[in-house]
Amino acid sequence: MRGINKVMLIGNLGKDPDMQFLEGNIAVAKFSLATTETFKDKSGKLISQTEWHTIVLWRGLAELAQKYLHKGSQVYIEGRLKTRSWEDKEGNKKFATEIVGDNLIMLDKRSEGGVVSSSPEGLEDMGNIPTDEDGAEILPF
DSSP states (O other), X not given: OOOOOOEXXXXXXXXXXXXXXXXXXXXXXXXXXXXXXXXXXXXXXEEEEEEEEEEEEEHHHHHHHHHHOOTTOEEEEEEEEEEEEEEOTTSOEEEEEEEXXXXXXXXXXXXXXXXXXXXXXXXXXXXXXXXXXXXXBOOOO
């Protein structure tokens, strides 16, 4: 049996997406996402715990994130965990665990119902995106 590496998060962007283009004009966007869990402790006091996640989006999803998402945007991200390592200038080994997003749903009121998914061929046309009568974006995926 093969393993499963699946992450599903709903949270708010901690900063605007940082967009870069790699060799071959491949777009990659990175941003932080805050997820908050609220619960009551034994005494009934309401406790909130926030976790910060680094999200990485590629190609068409990266371009859409850069165009439509901003600090504070609420999104649903579906993807997989990816850990990478490197050595810093002092020779210390560093690690980073990131969520590589495969699907994105924009949850802000004006983009309600806007589902964005990656596809193997990427997104070719980043021009005008039509909307329905409620203002939700109609995306061709």
